[in-house]
Amino acid sequence: MVGLILISHSAGLAAEVAALATCIAGERVRIAACGGTGDGRTGTSVDLIDQAVTQVDEGDGVVLIPDLGSSVLTARLLVEPGRVVLADVPFVEGAIAAAVAAAGGAPLATVLSAAEEARTQRKL
């Protein structure tokens, strides 16, 4: 199963979006929350993300979903084409779309495009 990593400046935001996505996609989904710097500050930690990649990767690839700013810059440093990809998507909607696709067993490219569709999906 494709793994997902939610990267936010805020530990609480990453954890809660991960919890929500797990609620909607099911417990099987492999999703890690990387919020904050790891030492209690607002920001991003490349080490947290790096560890999470190892943790959620089952060999089918990993999608990184950052919120904005340094989350995007830090995530970009860890991209490995074909294995670790970056989704340019709205944080909540993209995470849920990717989680549902991943839980359904979709391959990396499909999970990424499911997440990217969330960018243009209207709510009304």
Added chain:
Amino acid sequence: MDGGTDSEMHGGTGGGLDGGLDGGLDGGLDTAFFLAWFEDAGRRVRLQRDRLTALDAAIGDADHGTNLDRGFTEVRQAFAEWPPGTPVQALVSAGTTLIRRVGGASGPLYGSAFRQMGRSMDTPVTQAVFAAAFESGVRAVERLGKAAPGDKTMLDALVPASRALTRAVQEEIATREAFERAARAAEEGARATIPMRARRGRASYLGERSVGHEDPGAASAAIIMAALAAVAS
């Protein structure tokens, strides 16, 4: 600065640099030169931390000074724990430390710049090698930040500095003067961000309201280049 001695810190720049560039550049810039650069950059960032944070408070999230100060302090510690044996090791170690320890956008940006600069550097580090490696580091910032000069970012200081270094090589200007020109170009570039409207980063959300403020990233880039010129003199 934690653990540092005041006499070292306030006793002028480059004082601890054995010989500096006085002996010429025949053997290239050595490891001590790069360690002195980071030391002096860290000292200057500490002294100007509040100014950087004030600039960032105007258009950003008011953490640039503290983040960068923390980053350079961590670089100092990394150098103390694993003393770099070569200029490449110094740059890669500093870059990796900034990427890992800063937490804000300046960490990945400056970190990638120094790491890429180190990775692209041949030895001996002649002035031409330094200029080419510096340019490679600046390109890494452009790629990572998807930004260009005129966007009101650190690139508005780094790109003119890089051009000054390259031009100095072409014109066969001595290293000390070349670094001074680069520092001046960075300083002028930073000041030129004042009337700009931000197109990248948090300040871009402010639109027109970002006009009239110096970009904190460009300001810190100018500080780092001022340190380069200082340790060469």
